[in-house]
Amino acid sequence: xxxxxxxxxxxxxxxxxxxxxxxxxxxxxxxxxxxxxxxxxxxxxxxxxxxxxxxxxxxxxxxxxxxxxxxxxxxxxxxxxxxxxxxxxxxxxxxxxxxxxxxxxxxxxxxxxxx
Amino acid sequence: xxxxxxxxxxxxxxxxxxxxxxxxxxxxxxxxxxxxxxxxxxxxxxxxxxxxxxxxxxxxxxxxxxxxxxxxxxxxxxxxxxxxxxxxxxxxxxxxxxxxxxxxxxxxxxxx
Numbered sequence: 001x002x003x004x005x006x007x008x009x010x011x012x013x014x015x016x017x018x019x020x021x022x023x024x025x026x027x028x029x030x031x032x033x034x035x036x037x038x039x040x041x042x043x044x045x046x047x048x049x050x051x052x053x054x055x056x057x058x059x060x061x062x063x064x065x066x067x068x069x070x071x072x073x074x075x076x077x078x079x080x081x082x083x084x085x086x087x088x089x090x091x092x093x094x095x096x097x098x099x100x101x102x103x104x105x106x107x108x109x110x111x112x113x114x115x
Numbered sequence: 116x117x118x119x120x121x122x123x124x125x126x127x128x129x130x131x132x133x134x135x136x137x138x139x140x141x142x143x144x145x146x147x148x149x150x151x152x153x154x155x156x157x158x159x160x161x162x163x164x165x166x167x168x169x170x171x172x173x174x175x176x177x178x179x180x181x182x183x184x185x186x187x188x189x190x191x192x193x194x195x196x197x198x199x200x201x202x203x204x205x206x207x208x209x210x211x212x213x214x215x216x217x218x219x220x221x222x223x224x225x226x227x
Contacts, residue, residue, distance in 0.1 A: 004158070031213055043159075043204070043217040050213070058214070090158055094213070101213045103149065106158035 003027070004107035006091055011112045019078040021110050023091030030096040032074035033104065034058075034066065036087040043090065049074055050096065081114045088112075117142045119207055121218035129226050134192035136221050138205035143183050146208045150179050150190050153202045153220070162203075163190070167210075195225045 007022035023032065033048040035058075045058030047066040055066050063085060067075045074093075078085055089110045094101040118141045128134060138148070147166045151159040163172045163179040165188070171180040176193040192199055202222045206215040 040219070042219040043206075045214060048213070092159075096213075100146065101208075103161045103164055104159075104215065106151075106160070108158045109156070111156070 004091060004093055004105050006089075006107040006110050008110050009108065011110055013078075013081050013112065013114050015082060015114060017078075017081050017114075019081050019112070019114075021076040021078075021089055021091075021112070023074045023076070023093075023107055024072055025074075025093040025105070026072065027093070027095070027105075028071065029093035029105075030071075031094045031101050031104075032068065033092040033094075034064075034074065034076045035090045035092065036060070037090055037109075038087050046076065081112075083114050086112060086114045117145075117207060117209060117216045119205060119216050119218035121203075121205060121221050123221060124219065125222040125224075127224040127226065128195055130195060130197060132195055132225075134190075134195050134199065134223060134225075136190040136192075136203050136205075136223070138188040138190070138218055140186045140188075140207050140216075142209075143186055144210045145183065146210045148179075148181055148188050149206050149208070149215070150177075150188075151204045151206065153204060155202075159204065195223075197225050197227050199223060200225050 034046040035043045049068040065077045091107040092104040094104045150162045165181045178191045202220045204220040206217045
């Protein structure tokens with residue numbers, strides 16, 4: 001079974017703090033993704049990575065950065081957390097096969113509250 | 116820009132009734148369409164994936180159809196059970212690249 005784990009289920013931070021969200025997958029997947037999910041707005045892609053040290057902006061990258069130093073780990077960084085970054089953050093990974101990705105597998109999510 | 120819509124946003128049915136969930140998308144240049152299930156406070160689990168060349172996919176009590184030309188997909192869940200209560204999301208993968216665009220989801224409650 002594919003397993004995608006996220007470092008925290010719940011996180012409370014203060015405005016201006018630097019926040020690290022970690023995601024680890026154990027299936028040697030090439031692709032990894034960070035989404036945020038908000039009521040009424042659905043899931044929105046923040047960043048994704050298709051290889052180590054590679055990253056691509058998604059639909060809402062502002063205020064976020066990412067790091068992928070190892071294939072199994074993809075980190076989302078909030079350089080200076082703001083209250084509008086309070087959200088549910090979901091990580092996903094997928095295998096690349098014959099030039100296309102297979103289905104995405106999701107982690108359990110991190111619910112972040114910024115005060 | 117691709118937009119994915121799911122109507123209704125919420126649905127409540129008695130146990131045993133068949134469920135019909137709708138998904139529409141604006142750009143027919145898709146690679147595939149997936150249906151996911153999300154339980155409260157949890158991540159997403161893939162249910163069915165339909166390639167753009169396919170018309171439908173079936174898994175147990177679940178059947179998903181795809182009409183790419185009209186930009187629609189329907190998820191049917193036969194003989195619903197309380198354990199089917201969850202939010203169901205559809206997502207389309209664009210033809211050029213690995214990006215998924217998600218609908219807002221339909222929250223389903225199956226009453227015993």
